[in-house]
Amino acid sequence: MSTPHEVLRTVFGYEQFRGDQEQIVSQVVSGGDAVVLMPTGGGKSLCYQVPALIRDGCAVVVSPLIALMSDQVGALRQLGVRAAYLNSTQSSEERSATERAYLAGELDLIYVAPEGLSRPYTRDFLSRGKLSLIAIDEAHCVSQWGHDFRPDYLALGDLAELWPDVPRIALTATATRRTHEEITERLHLQNARHFVSSFDRPNITYRIEPKNQPTKQLLDFIRTEGVVDGEQATGIVYALSRKSVESTAAYLVKNGINALPYHAGLDKRLRDETLHRFLREDGIVVVATIAFGMGIDKPDVRFVAHIDLPKSVEGYYQETGRAGRDGLPSVAWMAYGLADVVQQQRLIQMSDGDAAHRRSQSAHLNAMLALCETASCRRQQLLRYFDQDSGPCGNCDTCLTPPKTWDGTVAAQKLMATIWRLDREYRQHYGAGHLIDILRGVSNKRIEQLGHTNLSTYGIGTELDAAGWSSVVRQLLASGYLETRGEYGQYFLTEAGVPVMHGKVPLEFREDAKKAGRSSRPTRAASVAADLSEDDAALFESLRKWRAAVAKEAELPAYTVLGNKTLEAIAHIRPSTRGQLLAINGIGEAKLERYGDAVLEVISAYDSGA
Template sequence: MTQTSHHPAPLNILQEVFGYPAFRGAQEAIIDQVSQGGDALVLMPTGGGKSLCYQIPAIARHRADRGVTVVVSPLIALMHDQVGALEEAGVHAAFLNSTLSSEQAQHVEREMMSGRLVMLYAAPERITNPRFLAQLDSLAERGLLSLFAIDEAHCVSQWGHDFRSEYLALSLLHERYPEVPRIALTATADDLTRADIISRLRLEEARVFISSFDRPNIRYAIIEKDKPREQLLRFIRDEHENDAGVVYCQSRKKVEETADWLVAEGLKALPYHAGLDAAVRQKHQDRFLREDSIVMVATIAFGMGIDKPDVRFVAHLDLPKNIESYYQETGRAGRDGAPADAWMAYGLADVVNQRRMIDESPAGEEFKKGQRGKLDALLALAEATDCRRVRLLSYFGEASTPCGNCDNCLLPPATWDGTEAARKLLSCIYRFQQNGGQRFGAGHLIDVLRGKATDKVTQYGHQSLSTWGVGADLPETQWRAVLRQLIALGHVVTEGEYMTLALADSARAVLKGEVQLLLRVPAVAPKRGKLTRGNRPSGSGGSGAPTDLDAAAQDRFDQLKAWRAEVAKEHGLPAYVIFQNVALAEMARQHPRNLEALGQISGVGAKKLEAYGQEILRVLDAD
């Protein structure tokens, strides 16, 4: 049967299965393209509804007797949650991964081969395994191989921030099954990564859908490091008491030390990194997904595919590698659309460390050059005095206007003419090189500029340099900010194991006074609540709990959350898989008296109405 131009089937599925009244953004066009057998590359921000873009075509094509959709997913945790959510919604889905016993895996394979299964989630290395490919061959011969969905598609690109070599083999899907449509999805990809995805996955004929990268509910703030642990604690206590959040650190050691420190300060914090025992990692991840108010302190080993919608903040205690990483990591906050924060503290050592990691990597020079360019773009974002969101979106090729909701918009930073200070600093580095060809680090440079007679200054006779004491009028914090910005601008480079300082070619123009440098004044931490006056979406407070409920509705909301926690525990699933907070808040607000009214609430699909409707009505009417 040919669909009409309105393609009612996908909309019916959206309403009946998932309980949502209408599509968002480009979802409908993407779903139509894939449902009708076309390929697609989808760039859509985290929380934008990417999963529905392949789940609805999978359901539609299965109902048309097209068989199973195979979803490529790199993470076991994501597979579990997605399958759990689909089964809750009445869609027959399963996963194949190392957590299954051989009997369980065989049962899943039988369901797949019979055509009864709608969606199967598996990792790329399993999908390209000869035994599994033989099973796909059999399905394809019988016309029961419906669709391939490749999630986290940026993993295929060496230019992406999370390259995984096993993704490279996925090009064989096109070669082996040219008639089976494919949809590749990612939240982050610049032009270079996008081109790489198309080339490596053979998606030259695919329609490309690029949604807005803007996450208006996230407020971005980047501050200079000054006792960063205490800055982090102040941020959490002032703005996110009892909230779920993620704190990213660069090293495993720092993850464990930071988590221990936060626990000692009375927070529920857990460490997560690849060096922990797999069982410990799984336990910590499960607690984060299933409990409220957990702060996960982690390396970048944690996060991809984490579907928890009510993460209220993502904090960085170290600078990420590039804007793609920063955007992907901060995007894990506020997936439910309620206000969330992306907070980062960074300093001179971060800049030096990231440059060193690039320089010392075994990669080729062309790749290193690309990585340096990406780091420079992130440093420009960190040092910016204008709207963070405009800069961030511009990086992904999207024009925008000042958001009124980032730190620079809410509290415009003071700037000063740092040209003379920069010339003094560059001149001092030049004098070191002239005075015996020695090179020194940041601490010694600032001591000389401020006229501080340390043993090292005396040892090298640097009190006799013409630059000795010329910067005594500025505090050490300001000199560090000047140096950091000069490194960020590329006028100073760091070299060798001890990260000594040298002049870049572009320093010559600054020394000659041909370039004016307007620099940020080192910021003072804002007072409690100072940043909360921006244009933040209403309807939720810091904890993701609704703030616009009256006392009776709030009581109903609390009762519904308690009921949901019991159901989630019984089913072995995170609470948000049963119903998200936004759906519970709407139930509490509207107080439906019958199943028909309850079924009109967004997020209540037919299966959930049948499974939980009477229980929800009972909870709502309980005294």
């Protein structure tokens, strides 16, 4: 196959490239290196898969996702691509068969894990065959300052010297300017062409609300917005600890939600079964730590929820990006509170990293906190973090229901004066709960024993309740006027906070909404068939049932047989010949050969009323 467009049409079933794809493909086909920053669902995989089918030899794809390699390879084989993988899950016989196929020139792509590629045996073996290109997926894992650092990625820089004539392409959906620079430097890609797409995901509604009863808030959210056509939608819920993962999953199950826990402490067979069900079944909600979700291509995840504050904006963007890969409306929802901030900062203080690493992690957390507390468009702030500009999106909670603001100057002075007087008069620092009790004039044994009823600020803050003062603390933290230190999250004034305490800096605070704004395009409206006529939608459901049966028999995720958008187009166009079917996006020659006649039979049977 001589041209990228021929490969795109005949193998993948698409008429044209999107965005920068064509330029990236041309760069790699011609033997050049590339660094690709493209959002989840933007079509990164085509940027190396198409060149792999044009260039002579076999492409090596470096991926940290051992659990997904089998499905990734299975999806390519559905397209007629000669793909395989090498990893620790294989038997010696399976590995030997793959190695023989590679050496015989019978493979187009081979997936390997970074730790596997760092071994001398694997490098020697690959050197005995012919490499067409090297694709380094999830390239942000090379960044030691990033949210998902993996030491094995550091060794991938050697590939430039080991195979100097083989083009390399590094790809990621998440990178700040600093991470981008690290990818370039550590992977020795200084001479590569760089392609940076917009990170905007306009189909995702971002919603963040104060944490009160997080599991109940989560359940209410899933019941109201995690529904498609009256059925439970597929979703992912992220929690910080393994204990929280298990308790949250159990709570959802108790309340009728088809939820499964996933974290590294569970038995591997249970984790594999959970992943298998999530990829192949509809309506599964996985409650997980951040170990879950990277690289998952499931297109119809309708919501991603966080019940704990993520550690960084990069991590949050990566995790929320797993929703709505099909481009349909989806929701990223989060409940967070002051305790989340204190917990994260305590973990940073107790980490093994040096002072520079702790400062970097604190900066990540502060940016995440600022995103949560902004009164302006969340999408604007999110994209600004990645050095990209945007106007107000009209599709986040702060756009849909603009928060009210109030003059918080005096409240900030009261809180900061309390912190300052405790330091000056007692040489002591305390957490938010104790400070709020002092301001509200709470009389309890601890306050009385410590003599804090004698403070001049005792009882001067009765105009706000405890939740209102927590909001003040959060927003002062987000603005950098306060910081926490120590194992118990004691509060200190920062240098920038001193003028605030003296009333020299006026402050406007956002008022916490009693009920968060909802999208004008809620999740339940995200059905693919929503834009079809009633008759076409019924045919779409018939095609879905056929696809489910085929996928189950082949033990493949349904979307790797034919995607929802392809089924929608079939239901609307109703092709009656193989030629008409081939003209539909998502159907290449291999899928036409494998499924064409069966699809035409489903259409014919539906039209005849059978």
